[in-house]
Amino acid sequence: MKTKRLQQSILMTGVIILTTVTTHAQDINFSIKEVAEAFKRENECHYCTKIYQFSHKVQQISNIMHDLKDLETKKKHKKQKRLYKTLHAFIENAAMEHQGLADQLAFSKEEEMENTIISLIKLKGHTQRIVRLFERLPDLSQDESLLESKKRLTALNQSIGTILTTLKKQ
Structure with missing residues (x-):
């Protein structure tokens, strides 16, 4: 009752x-x-302004990149534009998450640090996977906007790696 x-x-x-x-x-x-x-659905990005799932977006980016290999010029332009938009949103959200996790690491206690480090490792894995996709598909790096996205992703990946290396030394 x-x-x-x-x-x-x-x-x-x-x-x-x-x-x-x-x-x-x-x-x-x-x-x-x-x-x-x-x-x-569950939110993977705790510091983003909207609900964002990194693993879903990485898969979506991967699918678009693989589709781009075999397309004609007309359809290729539309797919590249979609890829750029998806990458741009991914980079923005990953940067917000990275900044939030870095701030949390600076002010967190030891019990909370473990979850933050795990989140950083997951984020690094997602960014690294996209960077590897760019390396496997060098034709995509010819587009200037996609090349810029690749550079930003590489820098973000290195920044996360630096934080994790510093934590490992402590």
């Missing part, structure tokens, strides 16, 4: 929140779709 009432009250609360959000959607800086996605 109590669980049924609890479920009903939770449902009513959800309906009230959803109604409020839909009536004031212009005032609020997120969409209903983003709210729904927040409940569907």
